[in-house]
Amino acid sequence: MDDPLLIAPCNALVNHTKPQPFELSFYTSSCQSCKKLYLYPSFCLMHSNRKIVHIDMDAFFASVEQLDDPTLRGKPLIVGGSPDSRGVVAACSYEARKFGIHSAMSAAKAARLCPHAIFTRPRMSRYREVSAQIMEIFHEYTDLIEPLSVDEAFLDLTVNTFCEPSASILANKIRRDIFSRTGLTASAGVSCNKFLAKVATDINKPNGITVIPPHLVLDFLGRLPIGKFYGVGSATEKKMERIGVKNGSDLRRFTREELVFHFGKSGKFFFDICRGEDPRPVESSSVRKSIGSETTLSEDILEMEIIHQILEQQADSVAHSLARRNFGGYTLTLKVRYHDFTTITRSATMKSPLFSSEDIMLCLPRLLAATEAGQRKVRLLGITVSTLFTKNTTPIQLRLPFTMEYTDNW
Amino acid sequence: MPLQCTVAKNAFLDGLNSLQNITNKKGTMAILSNVLIEAQGNGLVLTGTDLEVGLRLFVPADIASSGNITLPSKKIFEIVRESGSESVTIEETENSWVVITAGHSTYNLAGMANDEYPEFPEYEDDNFVSFESHIFLDLIDKVIFSIASEQENIYSLTSVLFEKEKKEDGNYLRMISSDGHRLSIMEKDVAGEIDNLRLNPVTLIPKKGIQEWKKFCESRDSVEISFEEKQMVVRDNQAVMVIRLKQGEFPQYRAIVNAVQLENCARINRIPFLESLKRINLFTEDIFHTIQLKIDNDKMTLTSQNADLGNAKDVQPIEYTGTPLTLGFNCRYFLETLQVMECETVEAYINSNNSPCLIQSDVDKGFISIIMPMQL
Numbered sequence: 001m002d003d004p005l006l007i008a009p010c011n012a013l014v015n016h017t018k019p020q021p022f023e024l025s026f027y028t029s030s031c032q033s034c035k036k037l038y039l040y041p042s043f044c045l046m047h048s049n050r051k052i053v054h055i056d057m058d059a060f061f062a063s064v065e066q067l068d069d070p071t072l073r074g075k076p077l078i079v080g081g082s083p084d085s086r087g088v089v090a091a092c093s094y095e096a097r098k099f100g101i102h103s104a105m106s107a108a109k110a111a112r113l114c115p116h117a118i119f120t121r122p123r124m125s126r127y128r129e130v131s132a133q134i135m136e137i138f139h140e141y142t143d144l145i146e147p148l149s150v151d152e153a154f155l156d157l158t159v160n161t162f163c164e165p166s167a168s169i170l171a172n173k174i175r176r177d178i179f180s181r182t183g184l185t186a187s188a189g190v191s192c193n194k195f196l197a198k199v200a201t202d203i204n205k206p207n208g209i210t211v212i213p214p215h216l217v218l219d220f221l222g223r224l225p226i227g228k229f230y231g232v233g234s235a236t237e238k239k240m241e242r243i244g245v246k247n248g249s250d251l252r253r254f255t256r257e258e259l260v261f262h263f264g265k266s267g268k269f270f271f272d273i274c275r276g277e278d279p280r281p282v283e284s285s286s287v288r289k290s291i292g293s294e295t296t297l298s299e300d301i302l303e304m305e306i307i308h309q310i311l312e313q314q315a316d317s318v319a320h321s322l323a324r325r326n327f328g329g330y331t332l333t334l335k336v337r338y339h340d341f342t343t344i345t346r347s348a349t350m351k352s353p354l355f356s357s358e359d360i361m362l363c364l365p366r367l368l369a370a371t372e373a374g375q376r377k378v379r380l381l382g383i384t385v386s387t388l389f390t391k392n393t394t395p396i397q398l399r400l401p402f403t404m405e406y407t408d409n410w
Numbered sequence: 411m412p413l414q415c416t417v418a419k420n421a422f423l424d425g426l427n428s429l430q431n432i433t434n435k436k437g438t439m440a441i442l443s444n445v446l447i448e449a450q451g452n453g454l455v456l457t458g459t460d461l462e463v464g465l466r467l468f469v470p471a472d473i474a475s476s477g478n479i480t481l482p483s484k485k486i487f488e489i490v491r492e493s494g495s496e497s498v499t500i501e502e503t504e505n506s507w508v509v510i511t512a513g514h515s516t517y518n519l520a521g522m523a524n525d526e527y528p529e530f531p532e533y534e535d536d537n538f539v540s541f542e543s544h545i546f547l548d549l550i551d552k553v554i555f556s557i558a559s560e561q562e563n564i565y566s567l568t569s570v571l572f573e574k575e576k577k578e579d580g581n582y583l584r585m586i587s588s589d590g591h592r593l594s595i596m597e598k599d600v601a602g603e604i605d606n607l608r609l610n611p612v613t614l615i616p617k618k619g620i621q622e623w624k625k626f627c628e629s630r631d632s633v634e635i636s637f638e639e640k641q642m643v644v645r646d647n648q649a650v651m652v653i654r655l656k657q658g659e660f661p662q663y664r665a666i667v668n669a670v671q672l673e674n675c676a677r678i679n680r681i682p683f684l685e686s687l688k689r690i691n692l693f694t695e696d697i698f699h700t701i702q703l704k705i706d707n708d709k710m711t712l713t714s715q716n717a718d719l720g721n722a723k724d725v726q727p728i729e730y731t732g733t734p735l736t737l738g739f740n741c742r743y744f745l746e747t748l749q750v751m752e753c754e755t756v757e758a759y760i761n762s763n764n765s766p767c768l769i770q771s772d773v774d775k776g777f778i779s780i781i782m783p784m785q786l
Contacts, residue, residue, distance in 0.1 A: 081436075082436035083440065083443075084434075084443060084484065085436065111440065115440060116440065117440070118439055118440075119436075119439075119440070121436060351590075352590075352591070362590075365659075369658075395698060395700045395738050395784045395785060395786050396784060396785045397591050397698060397740060397782065397784050398591070398764060398782040398783055398784065398785055399590050399591060399782060400588065400590060400591065400592070400593055400661075400666055400766060400780065400782050401666065401669070401766070402588075402590075402661035402662065402663075402665075402666065
């Protein structure tokens, strides 16, 4: 079950069928163990016994930095602007939070609160790379994923590839998968809609999980401070306080009409949400985001020459797909799975777009050099081009036709 | 012992000024935005480092009491710059605070103890070779503009490749830079004994190091340099700079140079061309600065188009007899190349609208610039 390869073929069967003429669509899923295909009418997904999981990485940027540079571990680390600029803290490690530092605080103030804090600039491309790895894990569970940012996503696990009815078991398994494959911790919130799942995540952060089962929803919301409600910012919060609403149970005393009178359209939403009703579906965008090719090798390979040959074939095939769709892409990702199944990805975003296999091959050496290919036996190789755009009349800066000698140390 | 010294304003200001780029790097350990001041003997030794480039320099001073301290580099620089007096006195008080007196002004400035300041890298004393500074200034000026920025992701292009070569007619030093779209090569014959320069098979000097090396040379007539496996050292008798070298490969640039056929040549007056490009650039789009270059029978027509503004057109007489060509280019690439050249007439070898264009001249000895066109 832990073997990601076992999941892959099964996963391929999971898809959403297009809405049928009768407006009744089906969500299909295949079971991990019995290989049976299940059909669920799509209205099931809107029902209150949905199983929605919200996953949020803990201090994501800072944790990635600490992961990549062991000397930063256990130290107050601030990712963001420099302390002598007007920059702000984008993220900070939990060690830094002990000093009262939080994100969006000015970097200068953070430096005052903790003079020995280490400041570093964000490396978005690296975070996106890790994010892609995490998304890949999510996809092993369901295709109903709604990413909110690089480090946060909603998953609808009502139907999942493991046929596991307990969302909390799944959420914990996802957190374990994330930790074992990336070395990073995540927190999870489990409940029956998006709003509750997201609120729940914050409760046992970091590295924790909170489950709000349906029978406790009303109780939970009753005690939830009004500021924590979805759609309640500081302005609305003040307005709420003025009409005497401090928490969910205060809000429930108002009729739908009264709330609409006070808050306009959002009033209806507040009326529902304080009763635990948030019908918003988990929406995975269906726009094509990447084009890739990957190959599991017939035997584990150490020779760089062969690796190079395979990558060249893959580059050809990716370039072909790009050309067929009239796409170009700015981001190149190389995936390497070693013989022991540990999988890594290395990616880079270019200034000028990639179209041809030459473009791809030119940018690959640097990514490959960041792997242990050639030192560790390789089991699987993959190339993906993302940040796609449709070719139009924009002029394109051509690259110098550099060739590299493919020596062992490239 | 608390540090206490008096230092001439101008000498101190010069010293601190040379450290500003190194110490004001964003996003490093807090201590690295400080300069280390060591007072001993007959002067101060100032040290700054961003762990990639380290600079240590001597400033004569009256030392009443020797000692070490680190002070915020930018702040102490500003204090000295704004002071109206001939000299500045620094006196350490408690907890790494200092009192700075300059004429009628007094400042209390918080420093940090020097024990957390990183050790200055050690280097070998042999193998230094002396060169006149203008050699490096010339080499650097001709390639610095086409070094890839940190975001570029091809190979080790964020560094300059440094090479030496013994030819029949003399000894040569060479710098090569490329951002993947253009390539600049500059070589110079030098009098110095290059045998003692122990270069790696691939010697890559990062952009920051190149910038600081240039700055170092600008205020000096001659400098000594030496290379070790992981670092290079530039020094004179007052200052020493250690630059960490980048490890990696550099693309086979010679293959590109050799691939350009030196046949289809347009001879263009450099200054009028430069001025024309500046005019045309007024109407290019911001990111790519795309211009269209049409060459046909002793005439070159430059045009640019901006969706919001309108368009521009400029005509230049040139010497050209080859087949008519229409090419797209990043205007900035041409501007930057022509700006560092000194000749009256440039030779531009253009073979097609998707092959590299090579620019050189008889006067600009050792310099080659290659620019890839844009596909319009």
